[in-house]
Amino acid sequence: MHPHRTGALAVPGATLHYETLGSGPVLLLIPGGAGDAGLYAGMAPELATRYTVVSYDPRGMSRSPLDGPADAPRTDERVEVWSDDARRLLERLAGDEEAVVLGCSSGAVVAVELLARHPERLRRVVAHEPPLLELLEDPVPPRALFAEVREILRAEGADAAMTRLGEGLADGAAERAPARQPTELPPGIQEMAGRMRANLPVFLGRVLCPFSSALPDLAALRPVARKLVPAAGRDSRGRLPLYGPAARLAELLGSGLVEFPGGHLGAVESPKEFADHLLTVLA
Numbered sequence: 213m214h215p216h217r218t219g220a221l222a223v224p225g226a227t228l229h230y231e232t233l234g235s236g237p238v239l240l241l242i243p244g245g246a247g248d249a250g251l252y253a254g255m256a257p258e259l260a261t262r263y264t265v266v267s268y269d270p271r272g273m274s275r276s277p278l279d280g281p282a283d284a285p286r287t288d289e290r291v292e293v294w295s296d297d298a299r300r301l302l303e304r305l306a307g308d309e310e311a312v313v314l315g316c317s318s319g320a321v322v323a324v325e326l327l328a329r330h331p332e333r334l335r336r337v338v339a340h341e342p343p344l345l346e347l348l349e350d351p352v353p354p355r356a357l358f359a360e361v362r363e364i365l366r367a368e369g370a371d372a373a374m375t376r377l378g379e380g381l382a383d384g385a386a387e388r389a390p391a392r393q394p395t396e397l398p399p400g401i402q403e404m405a406g407r408m409r410a411n412l413p414v415f416l417g418r419v420l421c422p423f424s425s426a427l428p429d430l431a432a433l434r435p436v437a438r439k440l441v442p443a444a445g446r447d448s449r450g451r452l453p454l455y456g457p458a459a460r461l462a463e464l465l466g467s468g469l470v471e472f473p474g475g476h477l478g479a480v481e482s483p484k485e486f487a488d489h490l491l492t493v494l495a
Contacts, residue, residue, distance in 0.1 A: 221304055223297050229275035230268035230301060234260025237335075238306040239494070241267040242298060244317025246411035247480075248274040250404030251316075254483030255490070262491060263312070266305050270319075271297060272414050274407045288422040289414075295325035302333055310335040312494050316479055317341055318415070318423045324440070324461070328429040331436040336494055340443040341476055343424040344457040347464070354380075354453035358420050370412040377416070381451060381476075401480055430464060437465040441493055447475035 221228045231249045233256050241259075243251040248269035252259075259265045269276040272289065302311050312335050315323025320342035327337045345351040345358075357380040365373035433440060442462040448455040454476050462469040470493055472478050473485035 221301060223271070223300050225293075226271035226276055226278045226297070228268050228271065228297060228301065230266060230305075232305065233257070233265045234263055236263045237309060238302065238311040239263035239265050240298060240302060240306075240311055240313045241265065242313065242315035242319035242322050243267065243270060243273075244315065244319035246273070246408040246415040247319075248276075248404060248407055248411065250401060250407070252479060252483075253401060253404070255479060255487040258484065258487040259491065264305070266301065268301060270294060272418075273411045274404075286418060289418045291321055291325050291423055291426045292329075294322045295329060298322060298326050299330050299333065302330075306333070313337045314479075314490060315339055315342070317343065317476065318419055320458075321423045321426055324428050324433070325426070327436060327440055328432040331432075331439060334439055336439055336441060338441040338443050338470075338490065338493060339458065339461070340472060340479070341445065341448060341454050341458055342442075342461070343453055344426065344428055344461065345424045345453065346427050347457045347460040348452065355425065357381075357453070358424055361416060362421055365413060365416045370409070370416060373416050374412065381453060383451060428461065433465055437467050440465060440467060441470050442467060443470045443472050443493075445475040445478045446471045446473060447478075451476075 217232045219230050221230060229249065239259055241252045243249065249267040252267050256265045256267070271294065272278045272286070278286065311333060313323050313326065315321070315337070317340070320339035321344060323337050323339050324342055324344070327334055345354050348354070361373045361377045361380070364376050442458040444455045444458040459469050472489050474482040479486045
């Protein structure tokens with residue numbers, strides 16, 4: 213059994229908490245939403261049989277505090293800053309070796325940006341359901357939904373905002389799976405649940421809108437398109453803001469869209485199947 217190690221990395225404006233497991237080439241897992249390093253706890257042991265698995269708490273989330281007083285006013289987070297954080301982690305933990313990367317949701321937006329800026333550091337990047345709304349034929353409805361969610365956060369708080377986000381993304385889909393109660397969360401995710409709640413205002417207030425309106429650098433991505441795997445969950449078909457941007461990215465770059473088991477949270481809800489599929493794709 214490989215030891216689970218933790219560390220801290222000072223980056224401009226923050227200190228990142230990171231965790232590693234296993235040995236071999238580095239596989240960097242970039243969390244999305246209000247998640248942190250614990251998001252991938254269910255998959256890490258399996259992935260660690262072939263890789264040094266690295267995950268972390270993004271800046272301002274969980275155990276990665278921003279510099280300055282906790283109550284200082286904060287502006288929107290920026291994709292390019294988060295992608296630079298990921299690059300610095302790779303520099304510390306992978307050295308000169310090429311790494312592989314998985315990013316989910318807003319973490320996939322960061323992963324795409326990382327590839328556009330630093331392709332020489334990466335062998336393969338799996339971008340699972342990046343909400344890159346600007347790639348959609350009509351980005352206006354989901355853009356309006358995310359803006360409304362941010363306003364609800366400010367007026368009524370995180371619970372009301374998350375309820376609206378869930379309704380909006382389900383888009384009236386009758387087959388909507390019942391929300392998991394905290395007692396049913398997969399092991400390893402349960403301890404993260406409290407931290408995620410505390411992260412929700414950061415994600416809903418300062419990440420969701422700017423990251424979903426980011427424009428990927430297609431000119432920089434085209435020459436390295438073979439390294440990018442746009443991916444989406446099988447259960448997300450028909451949910452345009454989740455499935456649509458990955459499909460469009462695949463189309464624009466002439467690479468195939470790879471479907472993963474589960475939906476938007478496949479890595480959390482079906483960790484074994486997701487990890488198996490990820491290992492196949494990375495091989």
